[in-house]
Amino acid sequence: MYLRCSNPDCAARVEGQDRALQCPRCGDLLELALGVPLLDPEVLKRMWLERRCSFDPRDGSGVWRFREFLPGPYAPDEVVTLGEGNVPLVPAGKTAAWCGLKALGFKHLGWNPTGCFKDLGMTVGITDAKHRGAREVACASTGNTAASMAAYAARAGIKARVYLPAGAVSTNKLAQSLDYGAEIEEVEGNFDRALQVVLASAGPELYFLNSINPYRIEGQKTAIFSLLEQLQWRPPDYIVLPGGNLGNTAAFGKALAELKANGFIEKVPRLIVIQAEGANPLARAWKAKSEELQPMAEPETEATAIRIGSPRSWNKALRALRFTDGMVADVSDEEISEAKAMIGRDGIGCEPASATTLAGLRKLRCRGALGSDATVVAMLTGHALKDTDYIARRQATVQVAAGVCVAPRMERAVQWK
Ligand SMILES: Cc1ncc(COP(=O)(O)O)c(C=O)c1O
Numbered sequence: 364m365y366l367r368c369s370n371p372d373c374a375a376r377v378e379g380q381d382r383a384l385q386c387p388r389c390g391d392l393l394e395l396a397l398g399v400p401l402l403d404p405e406v407l408k409r410m411w412l413e414r415r416c417s418f419d420p421r422d423g424s425g426v427w428r429f430r431e432f433l434p435g436p437y438a439p440d441e442v443v444t445l446g447e448g449n450v451p452l453v454p455a456g457k458t459a460a461w462c463g464l465k466a467l468g469f470k471h472l473g474w475n476p477t478g479c480f481k482d483l484g485m486t487v488g489i490t491d492a493k494h495r496g497a498r499e500v501a502c503a504s505t506g507n508t509a510a511s512m513a514a515y516a517a518r519a520g521i522k523a524r525v526y527l528p529a530g531a532v533s534t535n536k537l538a539q540s541l542d543y544g545a546e547i548e549e550v551e552g553n554f555d556r557a558l559q560v561v562l563a564s565a566g567p568e569l570y571f572l573n574s575i576n577p578y579r580i581e582g583q584k585t586a587i588f589s590l591l592e593q594l595q596w597r598p599p600d601y602i603v604l605p606g607g608n609l610g611n612t613a614a615f616g617k618a619l620a621e622l623k624a625n626g627f628i629e630k631v632p633r634l635i636v637i638q639a640e641g642a643n644p645l646a647r648a649w650k651a652k653s654e655e656l657q658p659m660a661e662p663e664t665e666a667t668a669i670r671i672g673s674p675r676s677w678n679k680a681l682r683a684l685r686f687t688d689g690m691v692a693d694v695s696d697e698e699i700s701e702a703k704a705m706i707g708r709d710g711i712g713c714e715p716a717s718a719t720t721l722a723g724l725r726k727l728r729c730r731g732a733l734g735s736d737a738t739v740v741a742m743l744t745g746h747a748l749k750d751t752d753y754i755a756r757r758q759a760t761v762q763v764a765a766g767v768c769v770a771p772r773m774e775r776a777v778q779w780k
């Protein structure tokens with residue numbers, strides 16, 4: 364296992380700098396290169412299933428169960444786990460019809476220990492921090508990363524410092540960081556500013572845990588492993604997810620590339636990334652077929668988890684979208700609110716950022732970008748209780764448009780060529 368530049372045209376191997384985050388040659392983000400697993404895919408698939416009956420704490424984690432594709436090896440008692448990753452794939456009932464699909468599944472990553480998908484990466488990030496003897500970890504956050512890091516750091520006995528945009532984080536998420544005992548720094552400005560501040564303060568003593576940390580990305584990959592296992596390794600046509608800083612898109616792309624390269628799947632599902640209209644730099648770049656992403660100085664959306672104007676993992680995300688022949692779309696705050704209400708009415712619930720997936724699917728179906736019989740899984744990234752102020756403010760009055768959307772115009776979706 365070693366660190367290398369994530370840009371395949373550079374691919375510089377980074378040696379002797381275990382905590383580097385950027386390529387010293389071209390400045391792109393780094394990734395972990397793992398050795399090829401020694402076991403045959405069918406043997407590993409069976410082994411991963413059998414581990415569900417094991418009492419080893421690592422096997423009780425839906426992340427570490429797939430450890431052949433994770434960094435390490437770490438000693439079993441070094442692994443910091445809260446039993447994350449074991450979340451269901453919930454069939455969507457009314458919701459599928461509402462967005463014009465015959466079949467839709469929600470993989471609810473919000474049903475993780477701290478209510479968010481971040482736990483999948485944090486168990487690996489904090490395990491690595493502990494392994495290296497880190498005394499203090501830090502991150503900038505729109506709330507969820509902070510809550511997750513604070514919880515795992517507390518488990519590991521490591522001090523946690525979180526940088527939050529002042530006044531722009533839901534009370535519930537802030538409460539979680541407080542409850543887990545993190546030190547909180549409020550930064551004037553938005554998430555992008557908070558990230559600049561934490562990056563500037565990172566010294567040799569500080570282990571940095573935003574999603575540009577390649578260890579976190581490795582853990583987040585396992586959402587795809589677990590999903591495909593639940594589907595008995597028959598990939599869906601599409602996997603839909605919200606896009607903020609784009610670390611999750613990068614992780615999903617890496618997971619699919621590794622599973623394909625190692626013979627676990629033949630067909631690669633197409634990734635669909637949905638952003639909020641007011642914080643949509645990736646969607647803009649995609650529409651313009653641009654190779655460069657123009658950051659937005661003042662991102663604005665009520666889905667505060669994805670109020671991010673300068674996503675750090677954009678380059679990795681674009682590569683993931685090209686590899687999977689993916690799509691990008693954006694949706695308004697009204698569309699998000701309506702989709703969120705629909706997910707609630709289906710007895711599932713999620714936080715606003717997660718509802719972008721359903722809102723985006725409905726929009727893409729209406730445009731005829733995907734057919735009604737496509738098999739689709741949407742990733743719900745955060746729990747409904749993550750932002751109760753939003754629910755009180757918005758959801759009491761929201762009207763959910765009745766009826767199924769039928770594609771009125773068969774216009775091509777914004778598709779990369
Ligand atoms: C609930 C939720 N959904 C989606 C995202 C976006 O994920 P990413 O930043 O990896 O694109 C975040 C990030 O904070 C989040 O908290």
Ligand SMILES: [Zn+2]
Nearest residue numbers: 368373386389
């Ligand atoms: Zn490079």
